[in-house]
Amino acid sequence: MPEILPGVHLVEGVNPSPDFTTNVLLLKDAKGATWTLLDTGLPPGKAPTNAIPQIESYLARHGTDLSAVRNILITHLHADHTGNLKELARRTGAKVFAGREEAEYLEGRKVYTGPGMPPPDRVDIHEKLKDGDTIDLFEGLVALATPGHTPGHTSYYCPSRRVLFPGDSVFNVGGKIAVSLKEYTFSPTLAISSLRREAGLDVESVVMYHGAPVLSGGGAMLRSAAQSGYP
Numbered sequence: 001m002p003e004i005l006p007g008v009h010l011v012e013g014v015n016p017s018p019d020f021t022t023n024v025l026l027l028k029d030a031k032g033a034t035w036t037l038l039d040t041g042l043p044p045g046k047a048p049t050n051a052i053p054q055i056e057s058y059l060a061r062h063g064t065d066l067s068a069v070r071n072i073l074i075t076h077l078h079a080d081h082t083g084n085l086k087e088l089a090r091r092t093g094a095k096v097f098a099g100r101e102e103a104e105y106l107e108g109r110k111v112y113t114g115p116g117m118p119p120p121d122r123v124d125i126h127e128k129l130k131d132g133d134t135i136d137l138f139e140g141l142v143a144l145a146t147p148g149h150t151p152g153h154t155s156y157y158c159p160s161r162r163v164l165f166p167g168d169s170v171f172n173v174g175g176k177i178a179v180s181l182k183e184y185t186f187s188p189t190l191a192i193s194s195l196r197r198e199a200g201l202d203v204e205s206v207v208m209y210h211g212a213p214v215l216s217g218g219g220a221m222l223r224s225a226a227q228s229g230y231p
């Protein structure tokens with residue numbers, strides 16, 4: 001396991017429980033022998049298994065190590081996504097990307113007081129993304145500002161492969177795509193408008209962070225989720 005889609009690798013052994021998955025991803029860059037890490041798992045002490053050794057052993061099984069991770073993409077500030085960011089940024093020397101507004105919190109200029117766990121550490125963000133920025137990693141990605149779940153949440157979209165990495169803008173709840181759960185969401189109104197935008201993309205696969213990735217038919221499921229909204 002598990003290269004879930006060509007070049008999209010799901011790091012095993014980092015889920016807090018069978019009901020609470022944290023889909024830490026390693027993306028194989030199309031150019032060169034480098035990898036991109038997408039979100040970094042729960043912080044040590046909150047997670048039954050620290051993600052860093054699991055990422056290392058995943059890379060080792062592919063004949064490489066942490067030094068091959070040249071870039072780290074962050075969807076948002078919550079600690080289950082940024083828990084090992086400081087340590088991984090230090091150990092890899094990778095360039096760290098996050099949305100512009102999220103960087104205000106991650107770099108410590110603003111204090112996050114919304115729902116969900118705040119980021120555990122101050123971390124330098126090297127590339128502060130705005131909506132529509134293209135990123136020459138993996139097979140080519142576009143940053144989408146998808147505020148709602150957090151103020152500066154960013155999703156990543158690969159147009160050539162029709163894959164959306166929506167972070168926590170959507171969850172997989174019982175096999176269905178649903179807008180990010182209200183109790184963890186900073187602005188439900190913004191979350192719905194961000195989801196509507198994602199539902200307008202040409203998408204086959206939706207690889208969210210919580211719940212099983214949807215490998216096919218994801219576009220129709222996004223549209224249905226956008227229509228349903230919050231109950």
Ligand SMILES: [Zn+2]
Nearest residue numbers: 078116149168
């Ligand atoms: Zn979150």
